[in-house]
Structure formats: structure tokens, C-alpha cells
Amino acid sequence: xxxLEVEGLHTYYGKSHILHGVSxxxxxxxxxxxxxxxxxxxxxxxxSIIGLTPPREGAIRVFGHATTHWxxxxxxxxxxxxxxxxxxxxxxxxVEENLLVPMARPGPWTVRRVxxxxxxxxxxxxxxxxxxxxxxxxxxxxxxxxxxxxxxxxLDEPSQGLAPLIVREVFNIVTEARKEGVSVLLVEQNVRAxxxxxxxxxxxxxxxxxxxxxxxxxxxxxxxxxxxxxASAEKxxxxx
Amino acid sequence: MSQLILFNLFNGLIVGAxxxxxxxGLSLILNLSGVINFAHGGFLALGAYIAYTLMPYVGFWxxxxxxxxxxxxxGIIIERLLIRRLYGRDPLYSLLLTFGLxxxxxxxxxxxWGAQSVPFIVPGFLTKPLSNSLFFLTGYRVFMVVLxxxxxxxxxxxxxxxxxxxxxRAGTMDLETVSTLGVNVRVLRNLNFGLGIFLAGLAGxxxxxxxxxxxxxxxxxIMPSFVAIIVGGLGSLPGTLLGGLLIGVASGLTTVFFPSAxxxxxxxxxxxxxxxxxxxxxxxxxxx
Ligand SMILES: Nc1ncnc2c1ncn2[C@@H]1O[C@H](COP(=O)(O)OP(=O)(O)O)[C@@H](O)[C@H]1O
Ligand SMILES: [Mg+2]
Numbered sequence: 001x002x003x004l005e006v007e008g009l010h011t012y013y014g015k016s017h018i019l020h021g022v023s024x025x026x027x028x029x030x031x032x033x034x035x036x037x038x039x040x041x042x043x044x045x046x047x048s049i050i051g052l053t054p055p056r057e058g059a060i061r062v063f064g065h066a067t068t069h070w071x072x073x074x075x076x077x078x079x080x081x082x083x084x085x086x087x088x089x090x091x092x093x094x095v096e097e098n099l100l101v102p103m104a105r106p107g108p109w110t111v112r113r114v115x116x117x118x119x120x121x122x123x124x125x126x127x128x129x130x131x132x133x134x135x136x137x138x139x140x141x142x143x144x145x146x147x148x149x150x151x152x153x154x155l156d157e158p159s160q161g162l163a164p165l166i167v168r169e170v171f172n173i174v175t176e177a178r179k180e181g182v183s184v185l186l187v188e189q190n191v192r193a194x195x196x197x198x199x200x201x202x203x204x205x206x207x208x209x210x211x212x213x214x215x216x217x218x219x220x221x222x223x224x225x226x227x228x229x230x231a232s233a234e235k236x237x238x239x240x
Numbered sequence: 241m242s243q244l245i246l247f248n249l250f251n252g253l254i255v256g257a258x259x260x261x262x263x264x265g266l267s268l269i270l271n272l273s274g275v276i277n278f279a280h281g282g283f284l285a286l287g288a289y290i291a292y293t294l295m296p297y298v299g300f301w302x303x304x305x306x307x308x309x310x311x312x313x314x315g316i317i318i319e320r321l322l323i324r325r326l327y328g329r330d331p332l333y334s335l336l337l338t339f340g341l342x343x344x345x346x347x348x349x350x351x352x353w354g355a356q357s358v359p360f361i362v363p364g365f366l367t368k369p370l371s372n373s374l375f376f377l378t379g380y381r382v383f384m385v386v387l388x389x390x391x392x393x394x395x396x397x398x399x400x401x402x403x404x405x406x407x408x409r410a411g412t413m414d415l416e417t418v419s420t421l422g423v424n425v426r427v428l429r430n431l432n433f434g435l436g437i438f439l440a441g442l443a444g445x446x447x448x449x450x451x452x453x454x455x456x457x458x459x460x461x462i463m464p465s466f467v468a469i470i471v472g473g474l475g476s477l478p479g480t481l482l483g484g485l486l487i488g489v490a491s492g493l494t495t496v497f498f499p500s501a502x503x504x505x506x507x508x509x510x511x512x513x514x515x516x517x518x519x520x521x522x523x524x525x526x527x528x
């Protein structure tokens with residue numbers, strides 16, 4: 001079963017036509033990677049799905065509901081958790097307050113469990129969001145979205161600007177979430193680390209899907225990986 | 241002399257408390273919805289008239305308790321029907337709308353309750369001076385300051401200790417992200433508007449007890465409240481509180497030493513703040 005289905009999205013910012021018929025699916029319990037260069041339209045795709053930048057054409061279904069023109073809070077209310085690009089931590093709120101902003105959907109995640117699973121956030125719970133390091137902010141952004149108890153997790157470049165060790169930690173959280181039955185749509189530029197944990201990979205270029213296939217297959221195609229990862233991403237090699 | 245200074249200092253504090261109460265409501269609405277609510281003084285007047293109308297039935301205390309809630313309810317309806325439509329547009333639209341509403345409220349009050357000042361009777365024991373030497377310290381004035389303090393404390397409790405308050409504070413920084421976390425931001429802005437109008441309604445009831453009640457009662461409070469926001473720092477509610485009290489006390493003291501400048505002093509303060517510290521006393525960096 002697919003928990004998320006996206007069909008033929010055409011999304012615009014004002015007059016600029018950004019997405020040209022993007023289609024993708026996220027099957028239940030899988031990690032789906034959405035890769036692509038800077039400016040390819042990955043963030044726009046996620047923003048269309050969560051309702052921040054609704055598409056002008058096309059259809060989005062979340063758990064079978066046609067959510068194409070729903071408001072973001074209604075879509076989130078179905079159990080679609082979105083971790084935005086650049087974290088967007090509330091800088092004027094403490095760590096604990098950041099965790100209390102989301103709507104409280106029933107599920108396993110509580111403030112207490114977050115502090116058990118993210119000891120670093122527990123230590124910093126009374127600090128303002130603006131006082132956190134990049135890694136801590138990413139942890140908080142993910143934990144904050146987990147407080148919604150989502151069944152689908154859509155993350156926009158969670159590894160952006162983080163040290164390799166922290167990237168591993170972040171990716172571990174994602175695989176842990178999948179083990180608990182959460183389906184994942186992972187937008188990344190960190191190609192190697194992403195295909196290592198993903199089940200399926202899409203590649204977006206210039207607002208169109210140019211590749212779709214099993215992540216393992218994509219990982220084997222060294223030429224494709226190198227073309228997409230570029231020289232700068234070589235250092236993201238993950239062990240095992 | 242010291243009697244006179246004390247008298248005007250206390251007067252300034254009371255006036256400042258009104259400015260603060262008004263300005264806090266204005267700030268709440270401005271910060272979350274980007275609307276400069278020129279109708280705020282009109283809501284204040286309506287709060288007072290609602291209390292005046294209720295008083296024969298429920299007494300002063302009942303009216304004091306109920307009127308702010310009814311005013312807030314009215315605010316919630318008007319936000320829902322009119323103001324909401326202009327969110328995200330050029331601020332000029334909502335400015336014009338609330339400006340128009342202010343005139344409509346004033347004329348409606350005049351039509352229903354008359355243009356003349358109506359007597360607003362507060363309980364007798366509150367009007368007696370507390371002591372002979374401090375003749376100006378009537379029970380009502382002290383009561384008013386205490387009530388404003390309680391209202392402000394309650395407001396900060398809501399903002400800092402409840403989920404609603406945390407969402408309002410988060411929304412002032414990044415409403416988009418709040419909405420992706422499953423929070424209905426249409427309801428959030430609606431409740432926040434009601435909260436701001438509640439404060440205006442309360443200020444109206446209290447002001448009427450002190451100054452009497454006529455349709456223009458809110459008009460003289462609106463400009464100083466904007467000044468309070470700018471002096472305190474846009475975006476900072478503690479700053480707004482401080483700004484309101486400061487300009488109130490400053491105009492109170494100016495009455496003693498330079499009476500003709502009483503009205504002007506707050507604008508001089510605003511000018512100085514804008515020159516020396518453009519973000520305001522407690523305003524955050526980067527938010528002018
Ligand atoms: N708010 C915006 N207004 C106009 N154009 C935008 C906006 N956001 C992104 N774009 C443009 O849309 C294209 C896709 O951007 P984006 O979805 O952010 O790409 P990615 O996330 O893959 O890096 C880019 O060309 C970018 O310049
Ligand atoms: Mg992006």
C-alpha cells in the first residue's frame with residue numbers, strides 16, 4: 001500500500017514554473033529518497049506535499065485522502081510530519097517549548113521520550129532555540145516533528161551543514177523511525193549516505209523526475225552516483 | 241511639592257498602565273497577524289459601554305467580569321468575518337479596514353448611548369481616599385493598578401506556560417512552520433485577536449470608572465499605545481509593557497515641571513529611542 005501518492009505536480013512560485021509533472025509514491029514502511037542537485041525542485045516538491053506551496057495542477061493523496069488543496073495543518077493532522085529545510089527552530093522558545101508547539105496526536109512520542117532518546121536535548125531543555133548548535137537544532141527539528149506522532153516523515157536535507165558524525169546520528173534516527181512503522185520521504189544531497197539507508201530512490205532534475213528505481217540498484221551505478229554527488233560530497237562515505 | 245510630584249507620578253503610573261494594557265493587545269495582534277489595529281480604541285469604548293449596559297443587572301463587579309469577555313467575543317467575530325480576509329495582503333488594507341471600524345464603533349456608540357458622557361458608577365467604598373495626606377490615592381486608583389498588574393501577569397502566564405501561548409510566540413517568528421506542525425493557524429490568530437481585544441475591553445471598563453464614559457474614550461489612548469510599542473521595541477511584549485509605563489510616568493512628571501509639554505514628551509522619547517536605539521528598549525536585534 002502507498003501511504004503517499006503524488007501525481008503530475010505542476011508547481012509555480014508566482015510566474016516561475018518550478019515543477020513539471022512530478023510523480024512519486026511512498027510505500028508503507030519504506031524509506032524513499034528524493035535526490036537531485038541544488039535548485040532541482042526537491043524542497044518545492046515537499047512544500048507542495050505539505051500544503052505550503054500547493055500545486056497548480058496534479059494530485060496528492062495522503063493515506064488515500066485527496067489533500068491537494070488542504071491547508072498544511074490539516075495535512076499534518078493526518079499524520080504527515082514535515083521537517084523543513086534549514087530546521088526552522090523557533091529561536092525565541094526554549095527546547096522544551098519548541099516540543100510543545102506541535103498538535104498532540106496520540107502516539108508513542110512524548111516530551112519525556114524525546115528527552116530519553118535525545119539526551120543532548122534534555123541537557124539543553126531550558127536553552128533558547130537560538131542558542132543551539134547546528135546538530136542540536138537538527139535533532140530538535142526532527143524531535144519536534146516526531147511530537148506530532150507522524151506515520152509519514154518528510155525530511156528536507158536533514159544532513160545539510162552537519163559534521164559526518166552527526167549526520168550518522170540523524171540517519172540513525174530515520175532508520176529507527178522506520179522500524180517503528182513510519183514511512184519516510186527523505187530529500188537529500190548527501191547521495192551516498194542516503195542510498196545506503198533508502199529502499200527506493202528518485203532523482204529530480206529541473207523540476208522533473210529523471211530516475212526512479214531501487215536504491216540498491218542506484219547505489220551500484222557508480223557513474224550516476226558520482227555525477228549526482230559531485231566531488232564535494234565524496235567525503236560523506238559511510239562505513240558499513 | 242513632593243505631594244505634587246507623588247500625585248503626578250502616581251497619575252502617570254495609572255495612565256501608563258492603560259497605555260500598556262492597550263499596547264499589549266495591539267502588539268499581540270501586530271506580531272502574529274501583521275495588522276495594525278486602529279479599531280483598538282473602539283473596542284475599548286465598546287467594552288466600557290457593554291459594562292455600562294450590564295451594570296443595572298449584574299452590578300459593577302459582574303460587569304467588570306463579563307464585559308471584557310463579551311468584547312473579546314465581538315473581536316473574535318469581527319476577525320472571523322472581516323479582518324481575516326486581509327491577512328497576507330499589503331498592510332494598508334487592514335489599516336484602512338480597522339480605521340473604518342474605529343469610526344463605525346464610535347458612531348454606533350453615539351447612536352445607541354448618546355454623545356454625552358454617561359455616569360459610570362463604581363462602588364462607593366472604592367472612591368474614598370486611602371489616607372488624608374495621600375488624598376489622591378483613592379481605593380479605585382489602587383484597585384485599578386492592581387487589576388492591571390493581575391491582567392498583565394495572567395497574560396504572561398498564558399504566553400509562557402500554556403501551549404496556546406507557546407504557539408502564539410512561535411507563530412510570531414514563523415507561522416508557516418507552526419502550521420506544518422498541525423496547528424490550525426486560522427484559529428490561532430482568531431484566539432490571539434480575542435486575547436488582545438479582551439485587554440482592550442478590560443481597559444475600557446477600568447477607564448470608564450476613572451474618566452466617565454463617552455464615545456471617544458478610546459481615541460486619546462490609541463496614539464500613545466503605538467508610541468509605547470515603538471519605545472519598548474517592536475516584537476517584544478515585555479518591552480511594550482515597559483514602554484507603556486515609561487511614557488505614562490514621563491508625561492505624569494512633565495505635568496509638574498513643564499505642563500505644556502505633557503502631550504509632547506512621549507513623542508520626544510520616541511524620537512530619542514529611534515535615534516539612539518532604533519530597535520527599541522527591549523526589541524530584538526534585526527527587528528526594527
Ligand atoms: N520562494 C521562491 N520564489 C521563487 N523561486 C523560488 C522560490 N523558492 C525556490 N525557488 C526556485 O525554485 C527552484 C527550485 O528550488 P528548490 O525546490 O528549493 O530546489 P532544491 O530544494 O532542489 O534545491 C530554484 O530554481 C529556486 O531558485
Ligand atoms: Mg532545498
